[in-house]
Amino acid sequence: MSEKIEEEILELINRSNFKQCYARLGQLQKQFPNAVYFKILETYAKFKQSPGKFDYKKLLDEPYGLKGTTITGDSRSLEFLHNFFVELGRYDEALHVYERGNFKFPSYELSYHWFTKALEDSNFNQMSKASLQLAKYSDSGNLPKRAYYFWNAISILAVMRFQESTVSETKKIVLAKLARQSLLDLKPFENVQEIIVYCLVLDELFLESKEISEEIVEITLITFDTSVNLYLKNFILKHVKLLDSPQKLFEVCSKLIEKGLDDYELIINLIEAAHKLSKPQEEVQHWLDGNLGDSRNTRLARLKLDMVYTKSVSEPSLSYYLSKYHNKPCCSVDLNHYTDHIDRDMLKSVMTKYDRDDRDLIHHCNTLEMGLIENNPICEYNRFKETLTKKPITDYSSCSTFILEIIKGVCKETSPNLKDILLCISMLENYQTKDPHNFDTACWLIVLYMYLGLVPDAHFHFSNLKIKNVQTDSMDYLQFARFSTSFPNKQSDFYSKTYHEHNNLYDVSLANLPRYIQIAFERSSYSKILGMFEMKDKLMRSYTRWMKTLENLQFSRLCNDKRGNLLQKMHEDWRSLEMTGNISFSDNRDLSILDKDFVQFFGYDKILEFANLNETSILLSLVRELIIEALPSGEKMEQISEFLEKLSSENLNELLANNFTEVESVSFQIFYEIYENDGKELHTLISKLMKIPLNAKQNWKISHIYLTKIATLKTLDNLKRIKNKETQKLVKNSLKKLRGCCDTLFKEYSDAISLAFEELQKGEPMKLLKELDFKLESPKNIKNSLLNIQKNVRNL
Amino acid sequence: MTTIQPFEPVDLFKANNVNLDILTENFPLEFYFEYMILWPDLFFKSLEMTVDPDFKHNISGYMMAKTEGKTTEWHTHITAVTVAPRFRRISLASKLCTTLETMTDVMPHEVNFIDLFVKCNNQLAIKLYEKLGYSVYRRVVGYYNSSEDGYPDTLKKVDDNKDAFDMRKAMARDKAKSVRPDGRNHKCYPHDVRF
Numbered sequence: 001m002s003e004k005i006e007e008e009i010l011e012l013i014n015r016s017n018f019k020q021c022y023a024r025l026g027q028l029q030k031q032f033p034n035a036v037y038f039k040i041l042e043t044y045a046k047f048k049q050s051p052g053k054f055d056y057k058k059l060l061d062e063p064y065g066l067k068g069t070t071i072t073g074d075s076r077s078l079e080f081l082h083n084f085f086v087e088l089g090r091y092d093e094a095l096h097v098y099e100r101g102n103f104k105f106p107s108y109e110l111s112y113h114w115f116t117k118a119l120e121d122s123n124f125n126q127m128s129k130a131s132l133q134l135a136k137y138s139d140s141g142n143l144p145k146r147a148y149y150f151w152n153a154i155s156i157l158a159v160m161r162f163q164e165s166t167v168s169e170t171k172k173i174v175l176a177k178l179a180r181q182s183l184l185d186l187k188p189f190e191n192v193q194e195i196i197v198y199c200l201v202l203d204e205l206f207l208e209s210k211e212i213s214e215e216i217v218e219i220t221l222i223t224f225d226t227s228v229n230l231y232l233k234n235f236i237l238k239h240v241k242l243l244d245s246p247q248k249l250f251e252v253c254s255k256l257i258e259k260g261l262d263d264y265e266l267i268i269n270l271i272e273a274a275h276k277l278s279k280p281q282e283e284v285q286h287w288l289d290g291n292l293g294d295s296r297n298t299r300l301a302r303l304k305l306d307m308v309y310t311k312s313v314s315e316p317s318l319s320y321y322l323s324k325y326h327n328k329p330c331c332s333v334d335l336n337h338y339t340d341h342i343d344r345d346m347l348k349s350v351m352t353k354y355d356r357d358d359r360d361l362i363h364h365c366n367t368l369e370m371g372l373i374e375n376n377p378i379c380e381y382n383r384f385k386e387t388l389t390k391k392p393i394t395d396y397s398s399c400s401t402f403i404l405e406i407i408k409g410v411c412k413e414t415s416p417n418l419k420d421i422l423l424c425i426s427m428l429e430n431y432q433t434k435d436p437h438n439f440d441t442a443c444w445l446i447v448l449y450m451y452l453g454l455v456p457d458a459h460f461h462f463s464n465l466k467i468k469n470v471q472t473d474s475m476d477y478l479q480f481a482r483f484s485t486s487f488p489n490k491q492s493d494f495y496s497k498t499y500h501e502h503n504n505l506y507d508v509s510l511a512n513l514p515r516y517i518q519i520a521f522e523r524s525s526y527s528k529i530l531g532m533f534e535m536k537d538k539l540m541r542s543y544t545r546w547m548k549t550l551e552n553l554q555f556s557r558l559c560n561d562k563r564g565n566l567l568q569k570m571h572e573d574w575r576s577l578e579m580t581g582n583i584s585f586s587d588n589r590d591l592s593i594l595d596k597d598f599v600q601f602f603g604y605d606k607i608l609e610f611a612n613l614n615e616t617s618i619l620l621s622l623v624r625e626l627i628i629e630a631l632p633s634g635e636k637m638e639q640i641s642e643f644l645e646k647l648s649s650e651n652l653n654e655l656l657a658n659n660f661t662e663v664e665s666v667s668f669q670i671f672y673e674i675y676e677n678d679g680k681e682l683h684t685l686i687s688k689l690m691k692i693p694l695n696a697k698q699n700w701k702i703s704h705i706y707l708t709k710i711a712t713l714k715t716l717d718n719l720k721r722i723k724n725k726e727t728q729k730l731v732k733n734s735l736k737k738l739r740g741c742c743d744t745l746f747k748e749y750s751d752a753i754s755l756a757f758e759e760l761q762k763g764e765p766m767k768l769l770k771e772l773d774f775k776l777e778s779p780k781n782i783k784n785s786l787l788n789i790q791k792n793v794r795n796l
Numbered sequence: 797m798t799t800i801q802p803f804e805p806v807d808l809f810k811a812n813n814v815n816l817d818i819l820t821e822n823f824p825l826e827f828y829f830e831y832m833i834l835w836p837d838l839f840f841k842s843l844e845m846t847v848d849p850d851f852k853h854n855i856s857g858y859m860m861a862k863t864e865g866k867t868t869e870w871h872t873h874i875t876a877v878t879v880a881p882r883f884r885r886i887s888l889a890s891k892l893c894t895t896l897e898t899m900t901d902v903m904p905h906e907v908n909f910i911d912l913f914v915k916c917n918n919q920l921a922i923k924l925y926e927k928l929g930y931s932v933y934r935r936v937v938g939y940y941n942s943s944e945d946g947y948p949d950t951l952k953k954v955d956d957n958k959d960a961f962d963m964r965k966a967m968a969r970d971k972a973k974s975v976r977p978d979g980r981n982h983k984c985y986p987h988d989v990r991f
Contacts, residue, residue, distance in 0.1 A: 230800060230801060263800050264798055264799050333846050470809075525834070
């Protein structure tokens with residue numbers, strides 16, 4: 001039975017050539033009367049032929065379900081059954097077939113497949129069961145038997161860490177005891193990785209107790225005689241602290257520091273232990289200096305020593321630290337942590353001592369960041385701008401702090417005006433030429449262009465950041481949050497190259513992760529496996545990933561493209577999320593790159609509104625696409641009802657208003673109205689959509705509103721379900737009207753930009769730019785970029 | 797206030813303050829995973845205890861390394877060591893290198909030496925490594941050649957912008973076999989540095 005046969009049958013199913021399909025299957029079943037595989041394929045064909053009429057209970061559940069009568073050990077049949085059940089959203093049954101197969105036809109290979117499938121499905125309970133089965137085969141696999149007990153312990157740890165709600169309290173106790181005992185039976189442990197797993201079991205599966213902590217300290221301390229491992233350092237430190245024995249804590253910390261670990265966590269614990277043991281402050285200080293030499297940590301340790309021994313930081317200690325670090329960028333971060341324990345006047349006077357004329361840029365920035373002097377970013381920039389010409393090109397200048405302070409001051413406002421944003425863009429463009437590698441300023445420049453809807457300009461700077469691979473998940477929000485209504489140009493690098501390249505993270509790397517995790521098990525790299533599961537989970541439910549999927553569907557509707565493959569992929573991705581039992585999304589976006597207090601830039605009419613997404617807005621977008629998918633059939637989908645139930649604790653319209661832009665909200669209402677009420681209010685809602693002003697704001701919303709309207713109307717226009725002639729006419733007329741005003745809309749925006757530039761050339765803003773030695777950006781560049789968008793949009 | 801911690805996969809979401817640096821390479825996820833799987837101890841980060849952990853950027857730098865080679869050539873190789881701009885000029889890279897040395901000089905690694913490659917024109921980095929006890933062992937001609945440059949066909953043509961110095965620091969057990977005062981005069985091809 002070759003793979004070719006399966007391909008042949010699936011191809012016939014795909015082409016809906018069921019007559020030929022059944023004939024071929026009949027032939028095969030005659031040829032191989034005992035093969036379950038062809039029976040399953042036939043069942044699948046019946047399902048695909050008419051999913052609505054498919055008798056799940058009789059055809060699938062009764063033979064192969066949880067209490068099924070047919071059990072198979074054939075790996076191809078099991079895999080097909082697994083995927084079939086998954087397609088139907090029956091996740092328990094999907095893996096249960098392996099469990100039952102393993103029970104009736106036990107073999108190493110079958111257990112191995114079971115474990116691998118459970119790993120792919122992130123079903124840690126099943127992984128734990130399968131690993132115990134694997135351990136039954138005395139060294140028959142590639143690995144020694146003991147390895148599978150570690151696989152089992154990690155699976156149990158994963159259940160408790162990520163899927164705790166799936167097990168009862170009694171079972172939790174049993175699993176913990178099982179994991180501990182089976183590892184104890186394997187003692188002595190053969191390497192550090194095995195010790196780490198044992199410590200994880202004790203640390204995470206059992207309640208804190210003296211006995212547990214003593215065991216962990218005992219087992220880990222001895223390893224430091226011959227090796228140094230950072231996981232074990234963390235275990236020993238955590239548990240020696242819980243023992244509440246200063247003597248032991250001092251012993252452990254000193255042993256690890258003597259090993260050469262210059263680690264502040266060890267240092268502060270050593271200081272606290274030494275204090276409790278009444279060791280003199282000077283003795284501890286000398287001991288630290290003797291063992292670690294002169295380092296940032298040992299200089300900061302002086303501050304900690306003062307605080308522990310005398311409750312406040314002394315001048316000699318502060319001087320000792322500042323003499324070396326007053327002009328290092330880390331200084332303010334370090335000292336702000338101790339603000340409450342340092343006398344401000346003393347801090348000010350010691351800082352002054354090290355740069356009396358205040359000539360050092362970094363020193364100056366530190367005094368600013370510690371709030372020791374008043375700030376005037378324009379003057380400060382002018383004072384230090386010469387340093388920009390002298391620095392090596394790869395260095396980052398702290399002058400960006402002054403520029404960004406001005407920019408953020410403007411961007412904090414609600415609805416910042418066009419003129420101010422253009423001024424900020426001019427400042428940043430000028431600054432970027434002097435400090436080209438500075439990514440703080442580059443990110444803000446992207447935000448400003450995106451705020452104005454000038455995607456090609458934003459994309460130029462985005463490309464310069466060379467964001468790629470895993471970085472894309474946390475950084476792509478700058479460009480791809482609402483991309484279908486920003487710049488839907490299939491030929492542009494923005495979409496044809498960057499978007500597709502960046503999606504490799506999900507399409508290729510994420511898909512590869514289970515294989516890598518499996519290798520980690522096989523190579524006994526146990527310490528990283530739980531982290532790998534976490535990574536896989538975060539990527540699976542990533543905001544950026546889901547937003548891109550949903551925006552791409554909208555993009556296809558906008559371009560009248562076929563959406564079949566995209567929808568199929570979306571359903572598959574959704575099922576992988578659903579099978580974990582946790583329906584939620586993960587916000588992996590790195591918003592801190594813009595500001596520590598980034599929240600102030602989000603919200604309605606704020607500078608980052610274009611990227612303002614949350615769990616609800618993503619789920620609502622998903623519901624929108626599911627509704628649109630369901631509309632042609634006129635049938636209600638259980639999944640949609642479930643989501644709406646999950647979401648609608650409040651009024652739906654309120655929910656939409658709180659999580660969508662106005663135009664997105666009305667667009668949703670339109671599709672929902674057709675889905676729920678067969679479009680009774682459709683006429684009113686289309687009029688409501690058309691009444692939303694296109695040019696109320698002079699920013700990204702011009703494209704966004706226009707394109708969301710177009711996407712909505714084009715989708716309606718393609719819906720055969722709308723039979724009402726008047727509504728059909730309204731849709732067509734609205735589309736015509738909308739397209740008719742495209743050029744005027746963008747021309748008006750372009751004129752507004754010209755006017756804003758003219759105003760900038762007069763008065764204060766120009767004076768400011770001159771003062772900073774900056775030039776006003778050319779309106780031509782920006783207007784060309786807008787023209788590029790206009791040309792693209794008007795063809796839709 | 798730095799603590800040294802294992803680098804976890806999800807740290808990759810939080811390291812943009814380090815990885816947006818133009819000279820820091822962003823590898824495919826699979827490459828990072830390969831290091832985590834094959835050398836789980838040798839991928840670690842420096843974490844700043846004074847930065848609020850809710851604020852994503854408390855990772856100040858990281859080290860990615862591996863062990864390779866046979867018999868006398870058994871050694872640690874530094875693949876990447878990088879530091880966020882905010883935490884530069886405070887010897888953090890040196891600290892990461894020293895921690896690596898502490899870890900691989902003992903069991904289970906017990907290497908003979910640690911090596912790294914640095915562009916011949918990167919004087920700043922060469923000085924830093926020399927300060928840490930590294931010295932030039934040989935010059936790898938065309939190590940940084942682009943696909944347009946092609947593979948070097950001679951060892952006679954040198955280019956500081958395309959060649960790398962293979963710098964080594966010998967551990968005690970190496971008995972200084974990896975140190976040669978005239979290392980800059982020894983040249984080799986890129987394939988000679990594959991283990």
